[in-house]
Amino acid sequence: MSLFNGGREADQIQQLADYIDHSHSIVATTGAGISVAGGGVTYGQMFFSSRGGMRRSGDGYSSFLPTYLDNMFSYQPSFAHYALADLEAEGKLTGIITTNVDCMHTIAGSRNVAEIQGSLQVNCCSKCGRHYDGYEIWKQDKLPMCESCGGEILPWPLYSHISVWDADVKKARDWIANADLILVIGTHGNYGDVYWGYRRRDAVIVQVNPGHTGFDRVADLNIREESDKVFQKLKERRSKNG
Numbered sequence: 001m002s003l004f005n006g007g008r009e010a011d012q013i014q015q016l017a018d019y020i021d022h023s024h025s026i027v028a029t030t031g032a033g034i035s036v037a038g039g040g041v042t043y044g045q046m047f048f049s050s051r052g053g054m055r056r057s058g059d060g061y062s063s064f065l066p067t068y069l070d071n072m073f074s075y076q077p078s079f080a081h082y083a084l085a086d087l088e089a090e091g092k093l094t095g096i097i098t099t100n101v102d103c104m105h106t107i108a109g110s111r112n113v114a115e116i117q118g119s120l121q122v123n124c125c126s127k128c129g130r131h132y133d134g135y136e137i138w139k140q141d142k143l144p145m146c147e148s149c150g151g152e153i154l155p156w157p158l159y160s161h162i163s164v165w166d167a168d169v170k171k172a173r174d175w176i177a178n179a180d181l182i183l184v185i186g187t188h189g190n191y192g193d194v195y196w197g198y199r200r201r202d203a204v205i206v207q208v209n210p211g212h213t214g215f216d217r218v219a220d221l222n223i224r225e226e227s228d229k230v231f232q233k234l235k236e237r238r239s240k241n242g
Helices: 006-022 032-036 043-047 061-072 079-089 104-108 166-178 227-241
Strands: 026-030 093-098 113-115 123-125 153-155 181-185 204-208 221-223
Touching: 006 204, 006 221, 006 227, 026 079, 026 166, 032 079, 079 093, 079 104, 079 227, 093 166, 113 166
Parallel strands: 026 093, 026 181, 093 113, 181 204, 204 221
Antiparallel strands: 123 153
16 A cells, blocks of 8 residues: 555656656666565575575575576566666666666666676586576576586575675766666665765655665655556656656
8 A cells, every 4th residue: 555645646756757857867776676576586585595594505505496596587577677678778777776686677678787796697607617697597497507517506696605796886886976866766775885875965866665764864755655656657657748
């Protein structure tokens, strides 16, 4: 149920539309909320066992496949994923900064995505270190093994013990340093200020999240609604506005 009435909701959607139409460089930062709405699983469900430890080879790593990978390819990107891809194609959105590892932004068609925790697109053999980049390697009914040495292929979050992906962190910092509008969608924090502290201080911040988060106090506009609903209404409003 929406946390605001219909009149206020309409005003907020119009305000968001105005921000987008008058911006020159938009950056979106996204978290689990944008994917869970479409049926996805959370980061914790992907990489941590029921005992609280990290899924590793010989300790529940085989459960990674039924727990996450089968789910990953049984659902599609959400409406919000596609809406962000459309904003990029329109020339409005410079890039997406995400802590999600599910590749849904790429699958939706976004080209400029900074996956700061790595993703299922960044994979490495646990024995010889050979890289197998691209999420397509996971589209099979068994865990992939290295063609060179037969070792297990691990996605970056497992291989690195959940550290940041430096190349994408650099992109995130560059993008947010030049953004005049920041869309915060379905995320609860700024991931230890890895990129957030690099933002322009005069940038407008719009948060889309049905719950309260650490971004509440810095956002110029807080829209308390699921991201899919917001972007559906935003599309309708921008179409009417011409």
